[in-house]
Amino acid sequence: MRRRKFLILGILPAIFLMTFLFVLPSLWGIYSSFTNMALLGKEAANFRFLGLENYIKLFKDSSFYTSFVNTIYFVVGSALIGQFLLGLIIALLIDYAEKKKIPGRGIVYGIVLLAWINPTLIAGFQWSAMYDYYYGTLNKFLNLLGIQKINWLGTMPMLSVIVANIWRGTAFTMLIWLSALKTVPLELYEASKIDGANAFNRFRYITVPILRDIITVNLIQITMATMGAFLLIWAITSGGPGLKTTTLSLFAYRTAFEAYRLGYGSAIAVIMLIINLVFGIIYIRLFRRR
Amino acid sequence: MNKISDKIIILLLILGAIIMFIPYWFMMIISFETIEEASAIPPHFIPLNPVLDNYKEIFIKLDFGRYFLNSLFVTLSLVFSQIILCSLAGYAFARLYFPFKNVLFLIFLSVIMLPGIVLLIPRYLIIKQLGWVNTLTGVILLEIFSEFGIFLYRQHFLSLPIEMEEAAIVDGASFWRIFWQIMMPLSKPITLSFGLLVFIYGWNLFLWPLIVITSPEKRTLPIAIALLQGQYFSNWGVIMASGVIASLPPIILFLFTQKSFIEGIAFSGLK
Incomplete structure (x- = not known):
């Protein structure tokens, strides 16, 4: 009896909220990707079911193709090469420093984390202030060294936003790696040292296999987060110049909220979901237990 | 041997920390500077004449x-x-x-x-x-x-x-x-x-x-x-x-x- 009361109070609000805040909106969003729904105008009230028309249109849309390629660059560059590898390297360095009790490691840790707890918009403005052609810190440094100014956001916009996103996101992977490295039993390392394995082999044949699941989950998480990254790019370049830094999430936002084409925008978001799933499957296969 | 590698690691950590901190540091400095000083070349590593004008602007105006x-x-x-x-x-x-x-x-x-x-x-x-x-x-x-x-x-x-x-x-x-x-x-x-x-x-x-x-x-x-x-x-x-x-x-x-x-x-x- 008491149990039922708790059950009702604990789970009913959760199911109710979940349904109205997540499940129904998601289903509605997927459904709208098959219609010509609009945010304003006559299609806002009277929309038609189009079947796969939005998706067929997408594959003929050169802006979609450009944003798709940009997204792949952005995800591979900032999530895989940047955050994942760099996060791993910093974590290994700090882990080593911790084992050797090297002083000052806590400060390094804290500074890396600062970039992550910072509001995204502020991170975007910090990097805008770094890259600005006339007043930017980077160009002032170049000037100090007697080198010609560089138009960072004009000549290498994608690299610029990738660097900013690496700066911002690395802390997460670093933390995951650091806590994960602590779960590997030290005896295994000791034993392999006696067997004469070097540091790389110890990492390759002991650490990676033990941490397989954590690596997979982490890769899926940062890929999804990077795929959905909107605010940082928006604050630094707004997707420009031209479409050069427009990723799918900016393209979807533009289509739905600036061009008011809800249905088409939702179709882009569904494609993003599919890309997420493809990446997920690749990671799971790559790190599957053999 | 170990001593040298320790030093390299400390150096790498310090260098990384400095690079990570640069955007923060300049955000703080510029927030205490006037427009003219913020755009000065070479850049200031600390505000020369710190002013609170920017803070007054955002809070009062x-x-x-x-x-x-x-x-x-x-x-x-x-x-x-x-x-x-x-x-x-x-x-x-x-x-x-x-x-x-x-x-x-x-x-x-x-x-x-x-x-x-x-x-x-x-x-x-x-x-x-x-x-x-x-x-x-x-x-x-x-x-x-x-x-x-x-x-x-x-x-x-x-x-x-x-x-x-x-x-x-x-x-x-x-x-x-x-x-x-x-x-x-x-x-x-x-x-x-x-x-x-x-x-x-x-x-x-x-x-x-x-x-x-x-x-x-x-x-x-x-x-x-x-x-x-x-x-x-x-x-x-x-x-x-x-x-x-x-x-x-x-x-x-x-x-x-x-x-x-x-x-x-x-x-x-x-x-």
């Missing part, structure tokens, strides 16, 4: 105090409501039996995969129906709950031994008492970590309030700052001062709760 309080109100409401709702639901999923439990839980989890942008429009239509457009209530009520929170609490409660609860049931304690007087006190560390993560999330919230809020006095801090950029195009001092103000609360929280903070983030990846 631009009403940033109000935006700050709006953001704080939204964020703290989210922290409290998410802790209560997610812990209750997490406990129910961990310990109680009811039909379709696992199916429901899987549905909850799979929703995470969908890009957040899909949710914006239907959610907007919901609050439009309820008449909450342009209210902070509207901003808060559609964010009072998160799948991540349920998952976190479920895993946490599953990791606690069940014997204690069984003993309490034998003694005749109600589920409410067990939950509030035994389970929640045992969950203090995880609640603190989760609360901090929700704080960061709420303080960072951008697109949703941007769509919901239309009148200027109800803006939250990130929206007010984003609008500054158009108004004060290359007056970096004012923009950077607003950035310093916006990044202070999370940094202060972080400094006081470092350990729980780190555990919270780590837990979200380790499960």
Whole structure:
């Protein structure tokens, strides 16, 4: 009896909220990707079911193709090469420093984390202030060294936003790696040292296999987060110049909220979901237990 | 041999820390400088004549105090409501039996995969129906709950031994008492970590309030700052001062709760 009361109070609000805040909106969003729904105008009230028309249109849309390629660059560059590898390297360095009790490691840790707890918009403005052609810190440094100014956001916009996103996101992977490295039993390392394995082999044949699941989950998480990254790019370049830094999430936002084409925008978001799933499957296969 | 490699590692760590800190450092410096000084070449590594003009501008002329309080109100409401709702639901999923439990839980989890942008429009239509457009209530009520929170609490409660609860049931304690007087006190560390993560999330919230809020006095801090950029195009001092103000609360929280903070983030990846 008491149990039922708790059950009702604990789970009913959760199911109710979940349904109205997540499940129904998601289903509605997927459904709208098959219609010509609009945010304003006559299609806002009277929309038609189009079947796969939005998706067929997408594959003929050169802006979609450009944003798709940009997204792949952005995800591979900032999530895989940047955050994942760099996060791993910093974590290994700090882990080593911790084992050797090297002083000052806590400060390094804290500074890396600062970039992550910072509001995204502020991170975007910090990097805008770094890259600005006339007043930017980077160009002032170049000037100090007697080198010609560089138009960072004009000549290498994608690299610029990738660097900013690496700066911002690395802390997460670093933390995951650091806590994960602590779960590997030290005896295994000791034993392999006696067997004469070097540091790389110890990492390759002991650490990676033990941490397989954590690596997979982490890769899926940062890929999804990077795929959905909107605010940082928006604050630094707004997707420009031209479409050069427009990723799918900016393209979807533009289509739905600036061009008011809800249905088409939702179709882009569904494609993003599919890309997420493809990446997920690749990671799971790559790190599957053999 | 080891001594040299130690030194290289220390050097790498210091170098990395400096590079990571540069954007922060210059944000702080520029916020204390006038336009002329902020654009000076060579750059100043410390403000030569620190002035508070930019801060005066945003607080006196631009009403940033109000935006700050709006953001704080939204964020703290989210922290409290998410802790209560997610812990209750997490406990129910961990310990109680009811039909379709696992199916429901899987549905909850799979929703995470969908890009957040899909949710914006239907959610907007919901609050439009309820008449909450342009209210902070509207901003808060559609964010009072998160799948991540349920998952976190479920895993946490599953990791606690069940014997204690069984003993309490034998003694005749109600589920409410067990939950509030035994389970929640045992969950203090995880609640603190989760609360901090929700704080960061709420303080960072951008697109949703941007769509919901239309009148200027109800803006939250990130929206007010984003609008500054158009108004004060290359007056970096004012923009950077607003950035310093916006990044202070999370940094202060972080400094006081470092350990729980780190555990919270780590837990979200380790499960």
